[in-house]
Amino acid sequence: MSFISVPPRYTIRLLHPKLTVLVAALVNEHHVNLMTAAWCMPVSASPPMIAISIAPRRFTHELILRNREFTINIMSMEHLKEVHYCGTVSGRAEDKLSRTGFTLEKSSKIRTPYLREAVAALECVLANSVRAGDHTLFLGEVVEAHVRRGIFDRKYLIDRVDLILYVGEGEYTTTLKSTKKP
Numbered sequence: 001m002s003f004i005s006v007p008p009r010y011t012i013r014l015l016h017p018k019l020t021v022l023v024a025a026l027v028n029e030h031h032v033n034l035m036t037a038a039w040c041m042p043v044s045a046s047p048p049m050i051a052i053s054i055a056p057r058r059f060t061h062e063l064i065l066r067n068r069e070f071t072i073n074i075m076s077m078e079h080l081k082e083v084h085y086c087g088t089v090s091g092r093a094e095d096k097l098s099r100t101g102f103t104l105e106k107s108s109k110i111r112t113p114y115l116r117e118a119v120a121a122l123e124c125v126l127a128n129s130v131r132a133g134d135h136t137l138f139l140g141e142v143v144e145a146h147v148r149r150g151i152f153d154r155k156y157l158i159d160r161v162d163l164i165l166y167v168g169e170g171e172y173t174t175t176l177k178s179t180k181k182p
């Protein structure tokens with residue numbers, strides 16, 4: 001086995017594929033913006049917390065700082081086209097919610113809704129934010145979680161859902177239809 005050396009800037013690609021989600025944040029009381037994010041991960045089990053890394057120029061960055069809450073919507077391959085679209089256009093330029101045709105479900109603990117088309121959704125309250133190079137790491141406490149019936153039993157039933165994984169350079173893959181224990 002031999003290695004090739006690659007510039008450290010490829011770190012982001014060497015850590016992919018990554019589960020890709022839609023972040024929903026309120027623009028105002030009646031309007032929600034959607035942004036695609038691959039840099040999202042759990043960081044605490046109790047209390048349940050996630051971290052999401054968002055560049056300051058994104059509309060979503062401004063909206064999360066303004067509202068101090070957001071939802072994370074975990075999507076399946078059925079909506080790959082819409083998920084990619086939400087990652088290529090800013091909500092400052094287009095109404096991504098109406099363009100995708102996604103519909104909203106009222107959250108139980110926060111004002112920001114989640115997507116009915118999601119396979120799972122997390123209601124998050126902003127707990128902290130840390131500048132990390134050219135991104136901001138938002139830490140969110142998960143105050144409520146939802147998952148579609150029939151695809152989850154303490155973990156995803158991996159043969160019943162094809163989650164979206166981002167590889168990089170506009171390429172996606174999906175979760176395998178089988179799992180293995182080491």
Ligand SMILES: Cc1cc2nc3c(=O)[nH]c(=O)nc-3n(C[C@H](O)[C@H](O)[C@H](O)COP(=O)(O)O)c2cc1C
Binds near residue numbers: 020057086088
């Ligand atoms: C698959 C994919 C994953 C992305 N992941 C992130 C991410 O984790 N953080 C980020 O700041 N931008 C990410 N982006 C870029 C934003 O989604 C994109 O700039 C979007 O248009 C910003 O929307 P907004 O201005 O409405 O917030 C990603 C884009 C794609 C296509």
